[in-house]
Amino acid sequence: MENTIALRKWLDDLKLAHPLVIAGPCSAETEEQVMGIAHALKDTDVNYYRAGIWKPRTRPGNFEGVGAIGLKWLQRVKAETGLKTATEVANRNHVDLALEHDIDLLWIGARSTVSPFIVQEIADALKGTDKVVLVKNPVNPDLSLWLGAIERLRSANIKKLGVIHRGFSTYEKTKYRNIPEWQIAIELQSRFPDLPLINDPSHITGQRDLIFDVSQTALDLNFDGLMIETHTNPDKAWSDAAQQITPERLVQIMRDLRIRKETDQEAEYRQNLSNLRAQIDVIDNQLIDTLGKRMKVADAIGSLKKQRNVAVLQTNRWNTILGKMILEGQEHGLSEEFVLKMFKAIHQESINHQETIINS
Numbered sequence: 001m002e003n004t005i006a007l008r009k010w011l012d013d014l015k016l017a018h019p020l021v022i023a024g025p026c027s028a029e030t031e032e033q034v035m036g037i038a039h040a041l042k043d044t045d046v047n048y049y050r051a052g053i054w055k056p057r058t059r060p061g062n063f064e065g066v067g068a069i070g071l072k073w074l075q076r077v078k079a080e081t082g083l084k085t086a087t088e089v090a091n092r093n094h095v096d097l098a099l100e101h102d103i104d105l106l107w108i109g110a111r112s113t114v115s116p117f118i119v120q121e122i123a124d125a126l127k128g129t130d131k132v133v134l135v136k137n138p139v140n141p142d143l144s145l146w147l148g149a150i151e152r153l154r155s156a157n158i159k160k161l162g163v164i165h166r167g168f169s170t171y172e173k174t175k176y177r178n179i180p181e182w183q184i185a186i187e188l189q190s191r192f193p194d195l196p197l198i199n200d201p202s203h204i205t206g207q208r209d210l211i212f213d214v215s216q217t218a219l220d221l222n223f224d225g226l227m228i229e230t231h232t233n234p235d236k237a238w239s240d241a242a243q244q245i246t247p248e249r250l251v252q253i254m255r256d257l258r259i260r261k262e263t264d265q266e267a268e269y270r271q272n273l274s275n276l277r278a279q280i281d282v283i284d285n286q287l288i289d290t291l292g293k294r295m296k297v298a299d300a301i302g303s304l305k306k307q308r309n310v311a312v313l314q315t316n317r318w319n320t321i322l323g324k325m326i327l328e329g330q331e332h333g334l335s336e337e338f339v340l341k342m343f344k345a346i347h348q349e350s351i352n353h354q355e356t357i358i359n360s
């Protein structure tokens with residue numbers, strides 16, 4: 001797939017003065033709940049009203065959505081408030097029903113994106129549609145799977161496409177429900193700068209207190225919009241209660257968020273930026289030079305080990321280096337997470353070098 005400006009036409013045509021906002025409850029629960037939230041969101045920045053009708057749940061026994069009846073409620077939302085509507089589809093039947101009920105935006109959930117069979121079934125069912133179709137990232141951090149889903153939809157002649165970054169599952173305990181792994185969204189953006197990119201802070205954070213900060217990071221990284229779960233009584237929500245916010249809080253968040261422009265043409269800014277970038281260029285060259293030198297020393301250790309038939313991996317030495325570098329990093333304002341990631345990559349490269357030497 002090639003990047004083209006046509007990818008963002010549907011979004012540009014909306015002529016929004018703010019990021020695209022998709023908001024509404026995690027799940028449609030009752031007609032009153034759906035209508036109550038919709039009316040509370042009516043005169044806000046919200047462009048699309050979302051509600052889950054079919055809910056894929058991790059474990060059985062939880063609320064699995066109201067089903068097709070909810071689509072009628074969404075139609076009523078559109079008729080009464082003028083808000084466009086959005087829901088998740090996970091198979092051909094969902095697609096057929098959503099199209100029958102004139103839902104304006106359909107998204108493919110993270111658990112569906114992992115399966116090329118499901119994505120293909122949905123793409124076939126949607127063939128040639130003029131509805132907006134968004135694809136959430138797969139639960140595992142796999143950019144090609146994510147892009148593969150978009151390609152299947154493009155091949156089905158679906159023109160109004162976009163992606164939703166909802167974070168990735170992890171076994172590790174973190175403050176997030178799904179870790180953002182921002183670098184994956186950044187890579188996607190650098191390959192497809194015109195593909196509309198929406199952030200879903202609700203699923204990334206899993207808790208309402210973090211939603212503002214994640215939304216701001218997304219806007220700092222040029223995201224085009226936000227999908228935020230909103231409920232008039234979040235604590236009583238039938239699904240994902242901890243991550244939903246009230247319509248009032250959503251309005252406040254939209255007011256407080258700083259919207260960044262992509263660049264600035266002002267002369268002094270450009271001059272200062274270019275001076276600082278020149279410094280970065282020099283330092284980057286030094287980094288590469290230093291890393292190259294380090295690998296030469298690793299090569300020499302590899303030759304030494306080869307002569308004495310000693311294993312490449314030396315765990316004690318390695319742990320000592322890591323401990324020292326974490327402390328050193330702290331003194332230079334570098335986070336432990338970054339130092340660990342960087343040194344693990346350096347260690348792996350050093351091992352690769354020594355492997356080549358010891359087995360030559």
Ligand SMILES: O=C(O)C(=O)C[C@]1(C(=O)O)C=C[C@@H](O)C=C1
Nearest residue numbers: 301312313314315317318347350
């Ligand atoms: O000290 C060694 O024995 C090395 O081979 C160097 C090095 C490193 O790159 O720092 C690489 C592999 C070992 O696991 C430990 C350290």
